[in-house]
Amino acid sequence: MKVVFERTKGLTNEETHYCPGCTHGIVHRLVGETLEELGVLENTVGVASVGCSVLSYHYFNCDMTQAAHGRAPAVATGLKRVLPQDRIVFTYQGDGDLASIGMGEVVHAAARGENITVIFVNNAIYGMTGGQMAPTTLIGQRTATSPQGRDIQSHGLPIRVSEMLATIDGASYIERVSTHNVKQVVRAKKAIKNAFKNQQEKKGFSMVEVLSSCPTNWGLTPEESLQWIEEQMVPYYPLGILKNSSVITEDIR
Amino acid sequence: MGKVLMKGNEVIGESAIQAGCKYFFGYPITPQSELVAYMAQRLPEVEGLFLQAESEVAAINMVYGASSAGVRVMTSSSSPGFSLKQEGISFLASAELPAVIVNIARGGPGLGNIQPSQSDYFQATKGGGHGDYNTPVLAPSSLQEIVELTDEAFRIADEYRTPVILLGDGMLGQMMEPVDFEVTKDNKEFQKDWATTGTVGDGPPKTITSLDLDDVRLEERNKQLQIKYKKIKATETKVECYLMDDAEVAVVAYGTVSRIVRSAIKRARDNGIKVGLIRPISLWPFPVEKIAYYSNKVKSIITVEMNAGQMVEDVRLAVEGKVPVTFYGRTGGVIPSINEVHEQILSMVNEVAK
Known part of the structure; x- marks a missing residue:
């Protein structure tokens, strides 16, 4: 019998705890495949964050350190700065973690041109804690802490993290991708691979923002959720490369 | 080398370097800023790394990352900044990561002032952050003793895989005294096979975490911590x-x-x-x-x-x-x-x- 498809070596055999229809699993797979294809699995240290992906250290088949809420870019900085030059360090963070409590850490990691890869999974809500409003929650979106829907007067406007980080000189590669159909998933894979290659080439800070679904907390079916990404999220969070600078910032190290 | 006249904060920095610490993540705050500046100057000379973090919170988490990679690492602050590090110290204690954290304490509460104070005693000795943990706390009374205790702090941190606090105050940090760095050092080597440095050459993936969603397993982790603390009490009390x-x-x-x-x-x-x-x-x-x-x-x-x-x-x-x-x-x-x-x-x- 010929094997036509198999599990990536970048992931362990552990069954994930993610809800049915959640696209975290897809993003995990894309990262795992990338590490395998680039042949860096043994040289990689991942940093898990706080939120639904807190247990990602069970799933990625490489050394993993689990960081405090929002602090993954600081922990990754500590790792990257002391490890041998050939080591790859990435963080895997959600939007509550990165865009709210950890905004300071990610902005300054980008500003320093920290040669790490950040995988930023944006599903416009706090998942693990039960569906509260995130800085990325869309206007009108109902959550546990915006039960009438997010309104501009009380809660302000959603943050476009990728656009913001793209303004920072130290950021080398910033792209926003999505998981709502196969074509987008293929694009997401390419972006993630670019972001890791960038680190191999010592180009500095790379981040891929991945629009992701949360059927459980959105109160939608998995299929409706993918549609919701396309119809509601993509218009506010347009897809594409926001920054791709070829300047090598790692020289000084 | 003989005796040299130095400022307390600088003595801490030099002692750390002599103890084999090549990595320092800092943030300025009076009255400990000379330590940060000293490390910025000195660490590149010994092929180490100094990084000024964007906050005390970031600094302690950079320490967490560096310690995860198995190196000797230090950060320092003064009272208000030290409060900000407590989250990270709790994580270090739970994940059993060695690190030395300096508090050159000043008058409080709140922003207080920049005069010397011992009002962080409770915070330092009773855990400081959330959860059942303690950190060894060493309190030098002279600059010469700083040399000895900084070396000890790193030894204890590695021996027991725990964060260790070096607690001084603005007086010790700012005063000058002659010190001799040629004192007996603990040169013990520590195998850090738990460090997350990439699996290359050393087997299956390792994880450093302070999370365990299973109550019985988390209780077991707590029990292990308490056993460790008992051992520290029995062997590391100094008076x-x-x-x-x-x-x-x-x-x-x-x-x-x-x-x-x-x-x-x-x-x-x-x-x-x-x-x-x-x-x-x-x-x-x-x-x-x-x-x-x-x-x-x-x-x-x-x-x-x-x-x-x-x-x-x-x-x-x-x-x-x-x-x-x-x-x-x-x-x-x-x-x-x-x-x-x-x-x-x-x-x-x-x-x-x-």
Whole structure:
């Protein structure tokens, strides 16, 4: 019998705890495949964050350190700065973690041109804690802490993290991708691979923002959720490369 | 090399480098900023790395990352900044990551001022952050002792895989004294096969985490921590006793204040009063046994601190009501004078004689 498809070596055999229809699993797979294809699995240290992906250290088949809420870019900085030059360090963070409590850490990691890869999974809500409003929650979106829907007067406007980080000189590669159909998933894979290659080439800070679904907390079916990404999220969070600078910032190290 | 005249903050930095610490993540705050500046200057010279973090929170988490990679690493701050590091210290304690964290304490609470204070004693010795944990706390009283205790702090951190606090105050940080770096060092090598450095060459993936969603397993982790703390208590308690052999009054003081107390004791001794000093060097573990021992011998005990009375609680727990324990302290960054402490000793002697 010929094997036509198999599990990536970048992931362990552990069954994930993610809800049915959640696209975290897809993003995990894309990262795992990338590490395998680039042949860096043994040289990689991942940093898990706080939120639904807190247990990602069970799933990625490489050394993993689990960081405090929002602090993954600081922990990754500590790792990257002391490890041998050939080591790859990435963080895997959600939007509550990165865009709210950890905004300071990610902005300054980008500003320093920290040669790490950040995988930023944006599903416009706090998942693990039960569906509260995130800085990325869309206007009108109902959550546990915006039960009438997010309104501009009380809660302000959603943050476009990728656009913001793209303004920072130290950021080398910033792209926003999505998981709502196969074509987008293929694009997401390419972006993630670019972001890791960038680190191999010592180009500095790379981040891929991945629009992701949360059927459980959105109160939608998995299929409706993918549609919701396309119809509601993509218009506010347009897809594409926001920054791709070829300047090598790692020289000084 | 011989003796060199240096500022306390700089002595901490040089001692850390001599102890094999090549990585420092810092953030400026008075009165410890000279340490950050010293590391910025010196670490590149020894092929180490200094990084100024965007906040104390980021600095302690960079330490967490660097320690995960298995290197000796340090950060420092002063009281308000040290509070910000508590989240990270709790994570370090739970994930069992070694690190040395310096607190050159200043007057509080809140923003307080930049004068020396010992008002962070509770925070340092009772855990400080959330959860059931302790950190060894070493409290030098001179710049020469900083050299010895910084080396010890790194040794203890690696030996027990724990964050260790080096607790000084603005006085120790800012003063200058001659120091000799050529003292006996602990050169023990530590195998850090738990570090997350990439699996290349060393087998299956490793994980560093402080999370365990299973209550029984988390309880087991807590039990293991408590076993470790018991071992630290049994082997790492440090205390100095001065003129205690025939003492009828004991003064308990640590750090900067112990120097003032020492002078007051000398004056009282000149006047024929039998008084001695018990100086805790490790504040956690606290020298309970030594204090308990002397509480059977002396008539009374005075605790002198630069706070509103924090260590005195530990002294009373050790004394278990056997003799009266009084407290004298100044707050807000005021340093008690030799006269004030001498007066306290005299009035205690008179009180007991009544």
